[in-house]
Amino acid sequence: MIGAIADDFTGATDVAVAFRRAGMRTLVYFGIPGHAIDAPADAVVIALKTRTVPVDDAVSESTAAARWLQENGATQLYFKYCSTFDSRPEGNIGPVADALADLSGARVTPIVPSSPPHRRTQYMGNLFVGRQLLSQSPMRHHPLTPMRKSSVADLLAPQTARPIALLDLEEVREGSAALRQRVEALPDRSYAVIDAIDDVDLLHVARAFIDEPLLTGAAGLAAALGAVALERRATAYSGLDSAPADIDPSLPGVALAGSCSARTLQQIAIMAERGHPALHVRAERDARPEDLAADALAWIDQQDLADGPLVYSSLPPAELREVQERLGVAEASTLLETTMGLVARGLVERGVTRIVVAGGETSGAVVQALAVDGAEIGLEAAPGVPWIRTLGPRPLTLLLKSGNFGDENLLADAVGGERVGGLVA
Numbered sequence: 535m536i537g538a539i540a541d542d543f544t545g546a547t548d549v550a551v552a553f554r555r556a557g558m559r560t561l562v563y564f565g566i567p568g569h570a571i572d573a574p575a576d577a578v579v580i581a582l583k584t585r586t587v588p589v590d591d592a593v594s595e596s597t598a599a600a601r602w603l604q605e606n607g608a609t610q611l612y613f614k615y616c617s618t619f620d621s622r623p624e625g626n627i628g629p630v631a632d633a634l635a636d637l638s639g640a641r642v643t644p645i646v647p648s649s650p651p652h653r654r655t656q657y658m659g660n661l662f663v664g665r666q667l668l669s670q671s672p673m674r675h676h677p678l679t680p681m682r683k684s685s686v687a688d689l690l691a692p693q694t695a696r697p698i699a700l701l702d703l704e705e706v707r708e709g710s711a712a713l714r715q716r717v718e719a720l721p722d723r724s725y726a727v728i729d730a731i732d733d734v735d736l737l738h739v740a741r742a743f744i745d746e747p748l749l750t751g752a753a754g755l756a757a758a759l760g761a762v763a764l765e766r767r768a769t770a771y772s773g774l775d776s777a778p779a780d781i782d783p784s785l786p787g788v789a790l791a792g793s794c795s796a797r798t799l800q801q802i803a804i805m806a807e808r809g810h811p812a813l814h815v816r817a818e819r820d821a822r823p824e825d826l827a828a829d830a831l832a833w834i835d836q837q838d839l840a841d842g843p844l845v846y847s848s849l850p851p852a853e854l855r856e857v858q859e860r861l862g863v864a865e866a867s868t869l870l871e872t873t874m875g876l877v878a879r880g881l882v883e884r885g886v887t888r889i890v891v892a893g894g895e896t897s898g899a900v901v902q903a904l905a906v907d908g909a910e911i912g913l914e915a916a917p918g919v920p921w922i923r924t925l926g927p928r929p930l931t932l933l934l935k936s937g938n939f940g941d942e943n944l945l946a947d948a949v950g951g952e953r954v955g956g957l958v959a
C-alpha cells in the first residue's frame with residue numbers, strides 16, 4: 535500500500551484521484567484518523583493543513599501521519615506538495631521531506647513537482663505554469679505563498695541542509711535504468727530534483743524510484759507511481775475495485791470561495807454572468823468570524839438554493855494587498871478561513887448536502903469545521919478535482935477545488951450547472 539501525506543486538502547483529493555485513475559483502491563482521510571483504516575486499499579491519502587503552519591507543527595503532524603500510514607500497512611510513502619511548489623523560504627516542503635526521509639530511511643529522495651495534466655512542467659530545473667515560468671505566473675501574487683523564483687533547487691535550498699542535485703530532462707530521457715545509475719551515484723541523504731515535461735518522463739522517474747521508501751511530488755508523479763505499481767503487482771491484487779464512488783451531485787449546491795487565484799477569480803466572474811447570486815465577505819479590522827458567518831447565512835436564508843449561490847472573499851492582487859496591509863496576512867486569512875468554516879457548518883445545519891469550495895487552505899478550514907473524517911473518491915469535475923462523498927452516517931458531497939484548477943465554468947457547473955449531470959453520471 536502507498537501511504538500519501540498531502541500538505542493541503544485540495545492537494546489530497548488531487549493526488550487521491552491520480553491513484554484511483556491508475557486503478558488503485560483509494561481512500562482519503564482528513565487529518566490523522568483516530569481509528570484503523572476503514573477498508574482494504576492500495577493507496578491511502580492523509581490530508582493535512584500543513585502548507586503554511588509553523589515548521590515544527592508541519593513536521594510533527596506529517597511524521598505522525600506517516601507513522602499511522604505505516605502502522606496501517608503502508609510500505610511506501612508519498613509526500614504530496616503543490617505542483618507550483620507552494621512554500622515559504624523556511625518551509626514547509628524541505629523540513630517535512632527531511633523528516634519523512636529520516637523516518638523511512640530513504641537514501642536519495644526525488645523532488646518532482648511536475649504535473650503535465652495540470653500544465654506544470656519542469657525543464658533544466660525551472661518550473662513552468664503553462665507557458666510561463668513559475669516566477670512570472672499569477673502565483674507571484676499568492677496571498678500566503680507568493681512564488682517569486684522558478685528554480686526548484688533554489689526554492690528548496692533555504693529549506694534544507696541536505697545536498698540537492700538536478701537530474702535534467704536529457705538524463706531522464708535516457709530511461710529508468712540510466713536514471714537509476716545516476717541516482718546510485720548521488721550522496722547519501724540527498725535530494726534529486728528531477729525534470730519532467732510529459733507523462734512518459736514521469737514513468738521513467740517512477741520506475742527508477744519504485745523500490746524506494748519515499749517519493750515526493752505533485753499528482754503527476756503519483757499517477758506514474760500508481761501505474762508502475764499496478765503494472766508490477768497487478769496479479770497480486772485481489773478483488774481490485776478501482777471504480778469511482780457512485781456520487782450523485784444533483785441536489786442543489788452552494789459554493790464557498792476563499793481562493794484569490796487568477797483562475798478562481800475568472801470562475802467567480804462566470805458565476806455572476808450566469809446569474810448565480812453572490813455575496814462578497816469583507817475582512818474588516820476587529821470583525822468577528824461569527825458575525826461575518828451569521829451575516830452570510832442570513833443572506834443564504836433569503837436565496838433560492840436551486841440558484842446555486844456563492845459566498846466568496848476572493849479579491850484580485852491589488853485589493854488583496856490592500857487588505858493584507860491593513861489587517862495583516864495571517865490575521866486576514868485566519869478571519870476569512872474561520873468564517874468560511876462557520877458558513878459551511880451553517881449550510882449543513884440547513885440541510886445542504888453539496889458544497890463546492892475553492893481554495894486549498896479554505897477547503898481545509900471548511901472540512902475541519904465540518905469534522906469530516908474521510909471520503910470516497912468519485913468522478914472528476916475537472917482534472918485533479920474529484921467529487922468526494924464523505925464517510926459516516928450523514929454523507930456530504932463535496933468538491934474541493936484547488937485555486938488554479940478547472941476551466942472558467944467549473945464553479946458555476948459544479949453548483950448546479952447543466953454540465954454537472956454529464957460529468958458525473
Ligand SMILES: Nc1ncnc2c1ncn2[C@@H]1O[C@H](COP(=O)(O)OP(=O)(O)O)[C@@H](O)[C@H]1O
Pocket residue numbers: 676677678792793794795798817847848849854857858866867868870871892893894895896897935936937938
Ligand atoms: N479578501 C481577502 N483578504 C485577505 N486574505 C484573503 C482574502 N480572501 C481570501 N484570503 C485568504 O487567502 C488564502 C487563499 O488560499 P487558498 O484557500 O489555499 O487558495 P488557493 O487554492 O488559491 O491557494 C486563504 O487563507 C484565504 O482565507
Ligand SMILES: O=C(O)[C@@H](O)C(=O)COP(=O)(O)O
Pocket residue numbers: 542544545546548549615616617618649652752753893894895918935936937938
Ligand atoms: O498540485 C497542485 O497544484 C494541487 O494539488 C494543489 O496542491 C493546489 O493547492 P491550492 O492551489 O492551494 O488549492
